[in-house]
Amino acid sequence: GAVVSQHPSWVICKSGTSVKIECRSLDFQATTMFWYRQFPKQSLMLMATSNEGSKATYEQGVEKDKFLINHASLTLSTLTVTSAHPEDSSFYICSARVSSGKETQYFGPGTRLLVL
């Protein structure tokens, strides 16, 4: 149980285009989902916290107009990187927390974005 999926797993795009990444909790409901960014050989950097039905809370230094987050249902959150640039190339990981109040976060497999 507690499986989180991400789609796509890899994406290559041209500079200036927008890319949408989906995060789904497959076998549980998640009131809260998190989006992280990970640079090579570094730990995860929290970008934003997404609660179902409300606006995401962004961490300091993360541009909310650049990284659009939508959490429309208890099983789906999306991250859209708008007008992507090469510096946005990174490994993006989502996680979801079970709605029942348990504290464990379950992570998706990650999406590697390469902007040319």
Add this chain to the structure above:
Amino acid sequence: AQSVAQPEDQVNVAEGNPLTVKCTYSVSGNPYLFWYVQYPNRGLQFLLKYITGDNLVKGSYGFEAEFNKSQTSFHLKKPSALVSDSALYFCATLPYSSASKIIFGSGTRLSIRP
């Protein structure tokens, strides 16, 4: 400030030997502590957690961790390492239940040689 520290960037162990990956925490109140493992180009997989109760927590793949309040540590251990255990390991804490954001350590790369 709430934090977790992983003092070793890399740990090298021979297959079959016991392994320890260190983690110390600095959290006010009673901490929730976690270990996650990350394989190359993959997301994090949950290994185990401590919330309350027995200080020795058993998790996936034969791993266990011991919560030590006096030393503020939560070291990850395994009695006999496998080459397949080679990965990046993250210690994490959730300072308060449900409302707060999980805080990750910097990660420790575990390398098991045959």
